[in-house]
Amino acid sequence: xxxxxxxxxxxxxxxxxxxxxxxxxxxxxxxxxxxxxxxxxxxxxxxxxxxxxxxxxxxxxxxxxxxxxxxxxxxxxxxxxxxxxxxxxxxxxxxxxxxxxxxxxxxxxxxxxxxxxxxxxxxxxxxxxxxxxxxxxxxxxxxxxxxxxxxxxxxxxxxxxxxxxxxxxxxxxxxxxxxxxxxxxxxxxxxxxxxxxx
Amino acid sequence: xxxxxxxxxxxxxxxxxxxxxxxxxxxxxxxxxxxxxxxxxxxxxxxxxxxxxxxxxxxxxxxxxxxxxxxxxxxxxxxxxxxxxxxxxxxxxxxxxxxxxxxxxxxxxxxxxxxxxxxxxxxxxxxxxxxxxxxxxxxxxxxxxxxxxxxxxxxxxxxxxxxxxxxxxxxxxxxxxxxxxxxxxxxxxxxxxxxxxx
Numbered sequence: 001x002x003x004x005x006x007x008x009x010x011x012x013x014x015x016x017x018x019x020x021x022x023x024x025x026x027x028x029x030x031x032x033x034x035x036x037x038x039x040x041x042x043x044x045x046x047x048x049x050x051x052x053x054x055x056x057x058x059x060x061x062x063x064x065x066x067x068x069x070x071x072x073x074x075x076x077x078x079x080x081x082x083x084x085x086x087x088x089x090x091x092x093x094x095x096x097x098x099x100x101x102x103x104x105x106x107x108x109x110x111x112x113x114x115x116x117x118x119x120x121x122x123x124x125x126x127x128x129x130x131x132x133x134x135x136x137x138x139x140x141x142x143x144x145x146x147x148x149x150x151x152x153x154x155x156x157x158x159x160x161x162x163x164x165x166x167x168x169x170x171x172x173x174x175x176x177x178x179x180x181x182x183x184x185x186x187x188x189x190x191x192x193x194x195x196x197x198x
Numbered sequence: 199x200x201x202x203x204x205x206x207x208x209x210x211x212x213x214x215x216x217x218x219x220x221x222x223x224x225x226x227x228x229x230x231x232x233x234x235x236x237x238x239x240x241x242x243x244x245x246x247x248x249x250x251x252x253x254x255x256x257x258x259x260x261x262x263x264x265x266x267x268x269x270x271x272x273x274x275x276x277x278x279x280x281x282x283x284x285x286x287x288x289x290x291x292x293x294x295x296x297x298x299x300x301x302x303x304x305x306x307x308x309x310x311x312x313x314x315x316x317x318x319x320x321x322x323x324x325x326x327x328x329x330x331x332x333x334x335x336x337x338x339x340x341x342x343x344x345x346x347x348x349x350x351x352x353x354x355x356x357x358x359x360x361x362x363x364x365x366x367x368x369x370x371x372x373x374x375x376x377x378x379x380x381x382x383x384x385x386x387x388x389x390x391x392x393x394x395x396x
Contacts, residue, residue, distance in 0.1 A: 005263070006244075006247045006248055006251050006252055006263065007248060007252055007261055009244050009247070010241075010244040010245065010247070010248050013237075013240060013241050013244050014241075016237070017226045017229060017230070018222075018225050018226060018229050019222045019225060019226065020226070024216075024217045026287055026290075027216050027217060027287065028215045028216060028217065028218070029248075030285065030286055030287055031215060031216050032215070032245075032248070033248065033252060033261065034306075036248075036249050039211075039214070039215075040245050040248065040249050041249065042211060043208075043211050043212075043245060044242055044245050044246060044249075046204075046207050046208040046211050047208065047230075047238050047241060047242050047245075048242060049204045049207070049208070050204055050205060050208050050227075050230070050231065050234075050238065051234050051238050051239065051242075053204050054204055054205055054231060063205055063231065065203070065204065087228065088228055089224055089225065089228055092224075108232075
């Protein structure tokens with residue numbers, strides 16, 4: 001039998017990460033063991049660095065190495081637009097387009113009665129305060145097009161409703177490379193409704 | 199932009215692991231960051247433990263916490279049968295069946311001219327010596343049914359050929375749950391050739 005204590009503990013730890021099961025974790029740990037000095041030791045240092053240095057921005061919830069993140073510190077960005085996203089990776093995905101130069105607010109998840117996630121857990125009170133204090137003109141609801149994402153967007157829209165505030169959401173339709181045959185009818189209906197002149 | 203230095207380094211490290219790409223690594227690192235004390239710190243300790251304590255068995259190549267692994271130390275196991283496998287996870291897969299109680303020899307890979315992996319890299323000389331010194335009666339070639347696996351098996355069979363030695367290989371055929379429609383004709387041919395009375 002393999003030495004359960006040490007190796008199995010590490011495999012268990014990996015298998016708790018998103019997207020990894022017991023099989024892929026076993027493969028990863030065996031791969032790591034093949035070259036301790038080249039793989040495991042740098043990873044230990046990488047994890048330690050992250051524990052020490054990385055934190056969440058006190059304003060928007062992005063990752064940062066100081067108190068405020070580089071986006072909140074950037075004075076060249078538009079100050080009157082806030083884009084609301086679920087996670088930091090959603091923020092990165094939007095930044096990657098290069099099309100957006102406003103502020104962000106990372107919720108850190110979506111409302112879920114089942115998981116006991118309410119407005120406080122998502123820093124919605126802070127968002128409401130931010131919108132009031134900074135004379136925001138537009139809020140973009142860039143939540144995922146899932147049931148919970150859309151429920152949260154709906155809740156937020158009601159929470160921050162204000163005649164001076166323009167609340168928008170991302171356009172819905174066929175994704176690039178999408179084949180009608182494989183898309184659900186909800187997407188196709190949305191694309192039909194949002195059709196544009198060619 | 200996200201803090202590239204620290205977080206991106208860790209994402210890079212994860213994306214070098216088998217089965218992980220940049221996207222899944224980003225997801226994992228963001229998940230880890232959500233709970234440093236519950237996830238990252240135990241993982242650092244787990245990795246450190248493994249670096250310190252786990253090594254390869256000097257005899258068979260299995261993982262072990264001491265010089266010899268628990269299989270090589272187990273005196274109740276058959277001493278005259280060696281099962282040759284490519285990797286430690288293959289050894290675990292066979293152990294899981296509970297059907298085998300002999301010795302193992304983990305090659306740590308397969309012969310590959312392309313990757314410059316020759317007999318020395320796979321500890322084949324040690325295997326030959328082990329077979330001679332321990333009056334082995336049977337060698338089971340339990341290599342993967344891939345081109346490189348079978349080439350290696352063929353090479354090994356020639357290398358260890360000896361009239362006193364019974365060299366066997368795993369049975370070939372339809373895997374459990376296999377559907378003929380989805381199986382390649384090589385497998386079906388092998389299954390036809392290896393057919394048994396019902």
